[in-house]
Structure formats: structure tokens, C-alpha cells
Amino acid sequence: MDERRQLLHDLDDRIESRVQAIRAERDWWPCQRGCDHCCRHLAHPPELSAVEWERVDAAVALLSTTEQMVVKQRIEHLLEQIADGTLSSAVVCPFLNESEGACRIYDSRPIACRTYGFFVARSHDQYCKQIEGEVSDRPDDLIIWGNADAISNDIKRISGEPIPFDVHYG
Ligand code: SF4
Numbered sequence: 001m002d003e004r005r006q007l008l009h010d011l012d013d014r015i016e017s018r019v020q021a022i023r024a025e026r027d028w029w030p031c032q033r034g035c036d037h038c039c040r041h042l043a044h045p046p047e048l049s050a051v052e053w054e055r056v057d058a059a060v061a062l063l064s065t066t067e068q069m070v071v072k073q074r075i076e077h078l079l080e081q082i083a084d085g086t087l088s089s090a091v092v093c094p095f096l097n098e099s100e101g102a103c104r105i106y107d108s109r110p111i112a113c114r115t116y117g118f119f120v121a122r123s124h125d126q127y128c129k130q131i132e133g134e135v136s137d138r139p140d141d142l143i144i145w146g147n148a149d150a151i152s153n154d155i156k157r158i159s160g161e162p163i164p165f166d167v168h169y170g
Pocket of ligand 1: 039
């Protein structure tokens with residue numbers, strides 16, 4: 001494993017330990033495999049660091065031929081929408097299996113997918129509204145959130161600035 005992949009793997013582990021700490025004794029927490037709300041409401045198609053794109057591409061290459069075809073078609077459809085300026089404000093991730101409501105590349109999903117329901121940025125500009133609602137119903141529950149800004153800086157240190165979807169696939 002090259003150094004960037006190892007650092008990415010270490011970052012996955014750190015994120016997972018924060019996720020488990022938050023989830024412990026909170027069986028109401030909605031963010032888990034099977035919840036696909038954010039996967040259906042992306043602000044834009046995925047923008048990932050180079051090492052994350054490499055991991056995603058490797059995972060897609062391991063899908064069945066049929067699934068690869070579906071993903072390819074959805075990628076092409078999004079590229080057309082980007083070129084035409086017709087992207088929806090709620091983009092469905094091309095890696096989502098919509099009928100199952102599950103990520104096709106879950107074990108290789110991007111860092112943003114791992115952190116979204118558990119880490120917040122100072123600005124709170126990326127935050128799950130479902131979780132926000134659940135949390136506001138439990139004002140006495142002291143949640144120690146992960147720091148999304150720190151994770152964002154870590155991934156940039158590991159693999160540089162995010163590469164836009166159309167640049168990666170263009
Ligand atoms: S990569 Fe997977 S977990 Fe992330 S938004 Fe897409 S479908 Fe959801």
C-alpha cells in the first residue's frame with residue numbers, strides 16, 4: 001500500500017472511532033448503512049481528492065459488469081447535465097443503488113460520506129437536517145461532534161485539493 005493509501009486508511013480509522021463514540025448508546029442515530037438521504041441530495045456531484053478517486057475507481061472496477069454499466073451511464077448522464085447547466089440542486093450520487101437504498105462502493109466510500117452525519121464544520125454549512133431535527137429533540141444529550149474542518153485539512157495534506165467530478169471523468 002502506498003503512503004497516501006495508508007494515510008487515508010488511518011484517517012478512515014480515526015473517523016470510525018469518532019462515529020462509534022457518537023453512536024454508542026444512541027440507537028436513534030439515523031446515519032448508518034441503509035440511510036441514503038444524503039446520497040440522494042448531494043449539493044453537487046462528488047469532488048474528491050486524488051487518492052479517494054483512485055479508491056472509488058478501484059471499487060467500481062470490482063462491481064459486476066451490469067453494475068459497472070449502470071454506474072457508467074449515470075456518470076455520463078451527470079456529465080451531460082454539468083455541460084448543459086441542467087444539474088438538479090439535489091444530485092443523486094451515481095454510486096448509489098437506488099432500488100436498494102445502499103452505496104455500491106460502501107467500503108470505499110469517500111471521506112465526506114463517512115463524516116457527514118457525525119462531523120460538523122464551524123460554519124455548519126454541511127450538516128444532515130434529519131440529524132439536526134433528532135438532536136434538537138434531545139437538548140440534554142451532550143454530543144461531542146467530530147471536527148469537519150480538521151478532517152478536510154487532513155485529506156488535503158494527504159492528497160491535495162478536491163478534483164471536480166467532470167475533471168476526473170472528463
Ligand atoms: S459514495 Fe456511496 S455513501 Fe457516498 S454519497 Fe455516494 S452512494 Fe452515498
